[in-house]
Amino acid sequence: MRLDTVVALFESTVAERSGEPALIDESGTLGYAEVNTRINRLARSLIAHGVGPDTLVAVAMPKSGDLVVALMAVLKAGGAYLPLDPGYPAQRLAFMQSDARPVLLLRSSAVPPLGSGVPELVVDEPEFRAACAVLPGHDITARERRAVLRPEHLMYVIYTSGSTGTPKGVAVPHAGVRDMAATQAAVLGAGPGDRVLQWASISFDAAFWDVTLALLSGAALVMASAEDLLPGRPLRDTLLKYDITHAVLPPVALSETDAEDVLAGGTVMSTGDSCTPTLVRKWSPGRRMFNGYGPTEVTVGATVGGPVRAGGDVGIGTPWIGNEVRVLDERLRPVPDGAEGELYIAGSGLARGYLDRFAATAAKFVADPFGPPGSRMYRTGDRGRRERDGELFFAGRVDGQVKLRGFRVELGEIETRLASHPAVDVAVAVVRGELADAHVVGYVTATAPVEPGALRAHVAGALPAHMVPARVQVLERFPTLANGKIDRAALPVAPPADAAVDRPEADTARQRVTAGEPGAAGAEGCAAEVCAIVRDVLGIPEAGLGDNFFGLGGHSVQATRLATRIRERFEVALPIRAVLEAATIGDLAAAVEDRQRKATGRLL
Known part of the structure; x- marks a missing residue:
């Protein structure tokens, strides 16, 4: 057998390591033989739904063992996968599907229908699981696949940020996998008895590296939830x-x-x-x-x-x-x-x-x-x-x-999204800070009054969290060079003195939060503790319920720290998007209390 596709390399590993652990997640451990059987059964179902060489299948599932089975089943069927991270904005997911035109969408019940019009299979529905369970579990033959799977056939399509404002799908075939696996073996040396963490988002090719580093070497792949990573x-x-x-x-x-x-x-x-x-x-x-x-x-x-x-x-x-x-x-x-x-x-x-x-x-x-x-x-x-x-x-x-913190970003795409707001005249995006503290700052001139928070929300509606500016500053005019071009080096570094304002919507937040009096000084219970955590994360003396985390100077890495600190203190699974979408600290505290109530209800 020629080991020049992911499928051939994986099946070779299964033949040698069938009794070794292959996949570990919260539900337990599966060996290579069992994982391969599940993959084969799902692959046969995909073939029956029209999947074959050079056809695309969109996959929208949270991190789990089922996600890995789904990706490998697409490849076993001869198809290529289009990864859709459920944490991405709906507009971004819709664009990728309309642009790539997959023949099928695989999702789990944890992901709501995407409304793309693409035929879909919900892989964890009891009826679908039962239908797959009766299919043969042995490896797929070339005749079943309708064509011989070759190295030149497509393996995945992953979208990258685009300088024109439109993401581009990178089409990657199987051809480079054999040399990639050989490099992994020669340099990193994973194998039976080792445990490889699957860390990267499914929407990045690094996730494919994690999967293959384990499953093409005989090591075990460990899947943990996004919150646990x-x-x-x-x-x-x-x-x-x-x-x-x-x-x-x-x-x-x-x-x-x-x-x-x-x-x-x-x-x-x-x-x-x-x-x-x-x-x-x-x-x-x-x-x-x-x-x-x-x-x-x-x-x-x-x-x-x-x-x-x-x-x-x-x-x-x-x-x-x-x-x-x-x-x-x-x-x-x-x-x-x-x-x-x-x-x-x-x-x-x-x-x-x-x-x-x-x-x-x-x-x-x-x-x-x-x-x-x-x-x-x-x-x-x-x-x-x-x-x-x-x-x-x-x-x-x-x-x-x-x-930007491991993500490839075209600043032009962020600028294009900012400029698409009806009140924006000209938009510029720059990176401030280094490494963990690196973040995007947006600058705009406007033709009508507009709040920076509204501009951030406008960007967040279409772009992933790592591309949303930590803050947006509205300028009267841009500094320019002698040739009339915008002088990016002269853009203000610090936020304006009035960046942290008490928003009208904070009154609603305060009513929903268990707090004694409006404002940070009079806040009690959960609200007071959230304010204290925000102050500590940002290193500032004051933070009130009506303040906006990003208006106070926070950026997405600090938002990750904040979500982690809140999770540790209140023992709730607070997703990073809850911090990104909260208009005020009061709204964030309300979200924490809501999750606490739900967790208590489950325990009762």
């Missing part, structure tokens, strides 16, 4: 609870989480953003630490460096097996060792291109003058250098794209 205490507790041996985490999660006693003797890999010397000093002792690099336009990654040690610059390593990274000048000539140039990626891991966006594909996937006729290389837009020993180093971007 929040950076800080929740993530640390999860690492300890499941005795994780391998974890791939972005720098923001590493910076927020205590390294003591977790992953002892194990392996941690930083990826998604620049890994700093501080993080290396924190995480490299007592465990193997690696640093990975690669854009969505390749099969998850392109280079890996390590084990890294404290001292000196942190490189991105050397190319994966079957891949090359070229450092070229503006005329596509190799630059000397030690000199900076633009990074180009060639080899087995390249995506097909952008789904149905031929001009964008042609601009970024260019002819490779160093490869065989017809070969391509991907123009990353990243700058870097190669030292004499072959080690590569990242040196920033050549365009307006940024990496």
Whole structure:
């Protein structure tokens, strides 16, 4: 059997490790044989619903073992999956479905109908489970699949932020998987007896890395809820609870989480953003630490460096097996060792291109003058250098794209969404802060009075949480350079003095919160404690029920910290979106009390 697709590699692992644990979640542990049987049965159902090679299936499910079974079943049926994170705004999910045109939608009952018009299957409905249970559990044959599954067939489509304001779907085939798995085995060495944490959102290719690092090696994949993976205490507790041996985490999660006693003797890999010397000093002792690099336009990654040690610059390593990274000048000539140039990626891991966006594909996937006729290389837009020993180093971007706490963000997409508000004249987005405290700030000029909170809500209605500005500032006019262009360096750094205002809607919030008197000073019980936590997280002397968390200077990483602190104090599962959507601290306290009441009712 040729091991050149995810399906072939997984089935080979099952044949060798059928009795080993494969999947661990809150419901228990499943072995490779049982997981494979469930995947095969679901795959047969998908084939009966028209899924085959080069057809797309949308998957909208929370983190669980069922999610992994669903993704693998799509691949076993010969199809490609379109991941839809249930935490994303409905408008974003609707766009991805209308743009990608999947033939089917798989969701769980925990996810409400998406109203896309795409035929759907609810995988945990009793009737559907019963129908799958009677299907054969052996591996799918080529005849059943209606065509031989080949490396060039599509594996997944993942959407990235777009500079024009429209996200682009990156179409990735199976072709790079064999070399990716070989790199994982050679560098990270996961295998039977190891436990791999599935951390990344399904909407990012890093989630595919987590799944394959475990299931193509014979290790066990650990699935935990999104709340249990929040950076800080929740993530640390999860690492300890499941005795994780391998974890791939972005720098923001590493910076927020205590390294003591977790992953002892194990392996941690930083990826998604620049890994700093501080993080290396924190995480490299007592465990193997690696640093990975690669854009969505390749099969998850392109280079890996390590084990890294404290001292000196942190490189991105050397190319994966079957891949090359070229450092070229503006005329596509190799630059000397030690000199900076633009990074180009060639080899087995390249995506097909952008789904149905031929001009964008042609601009970024260019002819490779160093490869065989017809070969391509991907123009990353990243700058870097190669030292004499072959080690590569990242040196920033050549365009307006940024990496924000592990997420790839086009500031132009945020600006386009801000500018779509009817009151906005011109919009600009910039990044403030570094690493864990990095956040987007929006600046606008307006043609009519508009509240910054309304502009944030407008952005949040269409973009994921990590792309919503921590604050939006309305300016009378933009500072300009001599040539008339906006002077981004001269934009105000600090929020205006009156950013934290007492909103009219706070009166309603106060009525719903168990508080003695309006305002922070007179708040009691839950409301007073929430105000105190906000003050502590933001490091400010005052925070009242009528204040807005982001108006006080908070950003999304601090919102994560706030959600974690509230969860620990009140023992409620407060999602990060509750913090993002709360108009006032009073509204947030009301949400906490509501969850407390529901939890008490369940206990009674």
